Amino acid sequence: MADLSGLYQEMILDHSKRPRNFRVLDDATSHAEGYNPLCGDRLTLYLRLDGDKISDIAFKGSGCAISTASASLLTETLKGKTRAQAETLFESFHDLVTGKGGSADSLGKLQVFSGVSEFPARVKCATLSWHTLKSALAGDPTPASTEAEDAEDQAAR
Amino acid sequence: MASASTQEVFSRPDAPPLGAGSESGFDVERVRRDFPILHQQVHGKPLVYLDNAATSQKPLAVIDAERDFYLHDSANIHRGVHELSERATHKYEEVRRKVQNLLNARETHEIVFLRGTTEALNLVANTFGRKILKPGDEVVITAMEHHSNIVPWQILRDEKEIVLKVAPISDAGELIWEEFEKLLGPRTRLVSVAHVSNVLGTINPLQRIVQAAHARDIPVLVDGAQAAPHIPIDVQALDCDFYTFSSHKVFGPTGVGALYGKTRWLEALPPYQGGGDMIRSVSFERTIYNALPYKFEAGTPNIGATMGLGAAIDYVHQIGLENIGRHEHNLLVYGTERLSAVSGLRIIGTAREKASVISFVVDGIHPHDIGTILDHEGVAIRTGHHCAEPLMHRFGVPATARASLAFYNTREEIDRLVAAVEKAKELLA
Numbered sequence: 289m290a291d292l293s294g295l296y297q298e299m300i301l302d303h304s305k306r307p308r309n310f311r312v313l314d315d316a317t318s319h320a321e322g323y324n325p326l327c328g329d330r331l332t333l334y335l336r337l338d339g340d341k342i343s344d345i346a347f348k349g350s351g352c353a354i355s356t357a358s359a360s361l362l363t364e365t366l367k368g369k370t371r372a373q374a375e376t377l378f379e380s381f382h383d384l385v386t387g388k389g390g391s392a393d394s395l396g397k398l399q400v401f402s403g404v405s406e407f408p409a410r411v412k413c414a415t416l417s418w419h420t421l422k423s424a425l426a427g428d429p430t431p432a433s434t435e436a437e438d439a440e441d442q443a444a445r
Numbered sequence: 446m447a448s449a450s451t452q453e454v455f456s457r458p459d460a461p462p463l464g465a466g467s468e469s470g471f472d473v474e475r476v477r478r479d480f481p482i483l484h485q486q487v488h489g490k491p492l493v494y495l496d497n498a499a500t501s502q503k504p505l506a507v508i509d510a511e512r513d514f515y516l517h518d519s520a521n522i523h524r525g526v527h528e529l530s531e532r533a534t535h536k537y538e539e540v541r542r543k544v545q546n547l548l549n550a551r552e553t554h555e556i557v558f559l560r561g562t563t564e565a566l567n568l569v570a571n572t573f574g575r576k577i578l579k580p581g582d583e584v585v586i587t588a589m590e591h592h593s594n595i596v597p598w599q600i601l602r603d604e605k606e607i608v609l610k611v612a613p614i615s616d617a618g619e620l621i622w623e624e625f626e627k628l629l630g631p632r633t634r635l636v637s638v639a640h641v642s643n644v645l646g647t648i649n650p651l652q653r654i655v656q657a658a659h660a661r662d663i664p665v666l667v668d669g670a671q672a673a674p675h676i677p678i679d680v681q682a683l684d685c686d687f688y689t690f691s692s693h694k695v696f697g698p699t700g701v702g703a704l705y706g707k708t709r710w711l712e713a714l715p716p717y718q719g720g721g722d723m724i725r726s727v728s729f730e731r732t733i734y735n736a737l738p739y740k741f742e743a744g745t746p747n748i749g750a751t752m753g754l755g756a757a758i759d760y761v762h763q764i765g766l767e768n769i770g771r772h773e774h775n776l777l778v779y780g781t782e783r784l785s786a787v788s789g790l791r792i793i794g795t796a797r798e799k800a801s802v803i804s805f806v807v808d809g810i811h812p813h814d815i816g817t818i819l820d821h822e823g824v825a826i827r828t829g830h831h832c833a834e835p836l837m838h839r840f841g842v843p844a845t846a847r848a849s850l851a852f853y854n855t856r857e858e859i860d861r862l863v864a865a866v867e868k869a870k871e872l873l874a
Contacts, residue, residue, distance in 0.1 A: 296872060
């Protein structure tokens with residue numbers, strides 16, 4: 289049985305109540321919007337890329353505890369990382385929250401989201417900021433949505 | 446599970462012994478026994494099902510009716526000369542008469558079977574749009590509509606350049622009458638409105654709406670999906686031109702619903718879909734459409750679910766809509782009182798005329814988190830925009846939590862809801 293305290297871990301509650309890097313990045317080189325129409329979560333992710341490196345990253349928006357904490361921890365984790373490292377982390381994080389295992393070691397603090405895999409309805413909350421990151425890295429102006437992967441994910445459950 | 450307080454509300458000294466189906470008595474515990482699904486544990490706690498506006502649960506009588514059909518009578522309708530087909534056809538048409546009776550329609554052929562309210566609204570939008578509407582014509586809806594009464598009109602707006610006008614609502618969630626009336630103009634061709642809001646619970650003043658529209662020769666389409674489970678409906682007294690509802694919200698199976706349309710409208714409108722059953726004769730040169738209501742019923746319908754709908758209507762009549770209304774109103778009053786007492790909780794939708802739907806938000810907690818925590822307490826509610834995104838914008842919230850009550854819910858279950866909300870606050874606020 290899925291455990292509620294496995295989902296709402298201390299660190300997640302802390303980041304949801306006091307999100308880090310929660311601001312507009314005035315000198316951003318790229319930004320993207322994320323929207324989860326089902327729950328109304330909405331965020332904007334800002335990146336400053338120096339060459340291949342994410343030299344600064346921040347976000348603004350509103351969402352549930354899981355999506356806010358996920359965005360907050362994403363910004364903490366990715367500051368100073370390269371584009372390639374960010375993309376690898378995306379894959380690992382996605383595997384973690386969808387229960388596909390993978391190399392969790394590299395995730396560090398992000399492992400706190402492992403409980404999400406027990407709550408299929410909440411996976412999209414955890415991945416919204418990551419999909420938005422992908423859009424920002426790609427310079428994609430259309431809002432990122434977690435809906436595209438829907439049919440595949442639903443069938444997998 | 447009956448609490449003493451549950452009994453106190455409904456037992457009166459002069460009332461006959463309690464029991465489902467008795468005229469003035471109503472025994473919620475006895476009624477609950479008719480719904481096998483309610484008696485289960487979810488996450489180790491007894492299920493409290495408060496998501497009835499999304500879909501209602503089905504009594505055993507409904508499940509049996511659908512099963513019996515497939516066990517004994519299954520055949521296609523309106524086709525074969527053989528015994529099973531005749532039996533299936535007869536039973537199917539019997540359900541049509543039950544729906545006619547439920548809505549008090551004048552004629553049986555004014556009842557069209559469809560997949561549900563969404564398809565019914567689309568049917569009217571599509572056929573009315575093709576036959577009647579011209580560029581610049583206006584359709585009036587309200588700010589509290591479900592997406593299914595918004596998007597079909599937007600499709601028409603894009604394709605036929607009609608104008609969609611939206612009547613605003615007050616902070617309490619009531620139609621602002623003066624504003625609504627102002628929208629009825631010389632180019633208004635149709636008013637399409639929810640009888641009951643699926644988010645706010647608001648019961649719209651249908652009679653007044655129809656009178657105001659008819660005074661200007663404007664027909665009225667009513668989305669009755671949320672009204673049919675709670676309120677007696679009389680389409681002749683209302684004098685509305687179209688009325689729709691879904692089986693699965695009135696304790697019947699999914700996959701079937703009905704459109705009521707006045708004869709003259711159904712005759713005037715063109716077919717919706719082409720296919721079998723909706724024709725009288727077909728040649729490559731010319732097709733003659735079938736009579737009402739078959740003109741609108743192309744293809745093999747969901748016959749099994751329709752049998753279940755028939756049983757659901759019988760069941761509702763047996764309980765009595767008056768009993769249902771009284772019990773639900775008591776629950777609504779109790780639930781509103783209990784939830785209002787929770788600090789930081791705000792109820793969205795406080796109309797004077799209200800069905801048993803309570804939407805709410807809690808300071809500092811996103812509705813999605815409330816939904817997850819309540820689920821772990823065994824309490825099933827809906828969270829999100831409830832297919833009414835514009836309404837969320839109207840109230841400045843990203844989403845709401847919604848508890849929607851049916852006649853099989855109890856005061857004890859509302860206590861469980863309130864306790865679970867308190868637990869969510871403890872954990873997250």
